[in-house]
Amino acid sequence: MGRTIVVTAGKGGVGKTTVTANIGASLAKMGKSVVVVDMDIGLRNLDVVMGLENRVVYNIMDISEEKCKINQALVRDKHLTSLFLLPASQVHTKDDIDVDKIVEIISTIESSVDYVVLDSPAGIEKGFESAAAPAKEALIVVTPDVSSVRDADRVIGLLESKGVSAISLIVNRYDLNLVEKKKMLDYNSIVEILGVDLIGIIPEDKAIIDSTNRGEILVSNASGSPAAKAFENVAKRIEGENVPLSDFTQARGMFWFLRRER
Amino acid sequence: MSFFGRKAASSVAEERLKLILVQDRSLLPPAQFERLKEDIINILSNYFEINKSEINLTIERENRKTILEAIVPVLSVKRDK
Ligand SMILES: Nc1ncnc2c1ncn2[C@@H]1O[C@H](COP(=O)(O)OP(=O)(O)OP(=O)(O)O)[C@@H](O)[C@H]1O
Ligand SMILES: [Mg+2]
Numbered sequence: 001m002g003r004t005i006v007v008t009a010g011k012g013g014v015g016k017t018t019v020t021a022n023i024g025a026s027l028a029k030m031g032k033s034v035v036v037v038d039m040d041i042g043l044r045n046l047d048v049v050m051g052l053e054n055r056v057v058y059n060i061m062d063i064s065e066e067k068c069k070i071n072q073a074l075v076r077d078k079h080l081t082s083l084f085l086l087p088a089s090q091v092h093t094k095d096d097i098d099v100d101k102i103v104e105i106i107s108t109i110e111s112s113v114d115y116v117v118l119d120s121p122a123g124i125e126k127g128f129e130s131a132a133a134p135a136k137e138a139l140i141v142v143t144p145d146v147s148s149v150r151d152a153d154r155v156i157g158l159l160e161s162k163g164v165s166a167i168s169l170i171v172n173r174y175d176l177n178l179v180e181k182k183k184m185l186d187y188n189s190i191v192e193i194l195g196v197d198l199i200g201i202i203p204e205d206k207a208i209i210d211s212t213n214r215g216e217i218l219v220s221n222a223s224g225s226p227a228a229k230a231f232e233n234v235a236k237r238i239e240g241e242n243v244p245l246s247d248f249t250q251a252r253g254m255f256w257f258l259r260r261e262r
Numbered sequence: 263m264s265f266f267g268r269k270a271a272s273s274v275a276e277e278r279l280k281l282i283l284v285q286d287r288s289l290l291p292p293a294q295f296e297r298l299k300e301d302i303i304n305i306l307s308n309y310f311e312i313n314k315s316e317i318n319l320t321i322e323r324e325n326r327k328t329i330l331e332a333i334v335p336v337l338s339v340k341r342d343k
Contacts, residue, residue: 146279153283182270189276193283 002033004106004116005238006135006164010151012122014143015172018208018218020119021049022228023139025217026235028083032114035074037086037106039131040121041097044088051078051215052085061089064101070108079220084113094127106134124158132159137166139234140196143173144185153194168199170234175204200234201245202227289321289328302332311337 007020017040024036037060038046047053058073070086077083086109089096110116120131132138138159142152156167171187178184191198205227211218219228233243290298299319306312318333 146275146282149279150282150286153286157287179272182272185272185275185279189272189279193276193279 002110002113004135005137006118007139008120009141010155011148021217022231024117025219026232028080033082034115035084036117038088042093056087059087059089061092097130099130103134167196172202173204202230
């Protein structure tokens with residue numbers, strides 16, 4: 001029996017899809033079997049971020065409408081043999097989703113893999129609800145800005161009211177340089193304000209844009225980059241390993257270097 | 263760094279967030295809150311003589327728990343005749 005985790009945020013563009021792909025790939029690199037699911041029905045993106053857009057044949061709505069079997073819709077990753085994508089449909093809208101069917105599909109998949117990671121769409125409407133419905137755990141992605149943290153607070157409240165209680169926070173696009181100059185919110189303030197557990201801090205990293213443009217997942221393509229290391233640490237913490245949050249205290253030398261680069 | 267007494271952007275952001283969330287987290291819109299207060303007064307009035315003007319009702323969220331607190335000074339108890 002695997003674990004089902006929804007990656008969500010409320011706000012758009014904060015890195016949900018990037019986090020889903022990289023956490024999924026990091027868990028697969030650790031030898032886990034993983035299915036990442038694109039729940040952004042009508043605006044699918046995860047296939048593109050993973051560079052699998054040419055291999056998509058069927059999607060989750062086809063399974064829901066009984067046009068294909070689950071196995072026929074799963075797309076294997078280019079590099080990691082235990083990582084699979086379940087794509088979203090591009091022609092349907094969120095109103096077409098049958099939430100009960102989705103929950104059923106995900107629980108079937110969950111019974112035969114280690115992890116199901118669901119990428120949720122922006123917003124708190126039906127798309128969010130159907131991504132959250134099958135999950136018992138949630139990763140909330142925030143960027144260090146007022147509106148992202150505000151939206152996260154709302155989403156955390158909604159998830160709790162739906163019975164998702166294992167909620168952890170990922171602070172994405174963190175820029176230590178700006179934080180030290182007191183221009184950006186400190187991760188400690190964000191954690192304190194939201195009152196949920198922090199599971200990782202992902203630095204702002206240009207390597208992400210480069211990888212995404214190439215259709216490669218960062219942790220596969222540039223595993224030495226600061227963000228890739230941070231993603232892999234999050235995966236280890238999900239697996240229960242006690243990895244200290246050294247990213248921003250001890251590994252500072254790395255960031256001083258990056259800073260001079262600008 | 264702040265200069266000439268100008269607050270750091272991160273502190274301003276933090277203060278704004280806290281204020282915004284106090285509003286967001288107050289779960290009941292003002293009209294409904296007033297009705298809740300009326301309802302509580304009406305029910306309590308069946309049992310107690312109370313001073314309506316001194317009732318203090320708050321809904322707060324702390325550490326992701328919602329707490330409804332009502333402070334109601336009781337003047338006397340109404341006994342069944
Ligand atoms: N840590 C980071 N450093 C640099 N760029 C990043 C980082 N995280 C995400 N990005 C970039 O931000 C953009 C938005 O990311 P992404 O698509 O993952 O967000 P999203 O929350 O899924 O968006 P949407 O709400 O539209 O689904 C992408 O171009 C991505 O490459
Ligand atoms: Mg996305």
